[in-house]
Amino acid sequence: MIANGVQADTISGVKWVKAAASNGVGQCVEVAALPGGDVAMRNSRHKDGPALVFTPDEVRTFIHGAKSGEFDHMYIR
Template identity: 60%
Template structure:
């Protein structure tokens, strides 16, 4: 039976996944980590709190976010 994973679930109960952190993460650990979920979704967690909650997105939602980031849609948040 496939594990049902929803938004806000503790990252520590998500088993069988590999969390990936960006190579651009800084020494302070200010980064997010992502993991591909068995059902096709993507979990996102704060790398400073790896036991904390994870947000879960569909592949389409993640694709839209990544494309928006590439296009500069979120540049105002990095100033």
């Protein structure tokens, strides 16, 4: 198990992925599937910064909320 808040650059053997819609200037969230099923997320501007670790259920719940528009009010245009 990888602890929440661990330095992202210490997580080895994972592939960090960001959205294809990324603008290429490091303003993205990157995710990595962890052994055991958890998901790590980091700020692409701070690859060596902390990673937040979520369970599969937490990620599914967040994605469902995002797809249904629950966070649209937070989007800055």
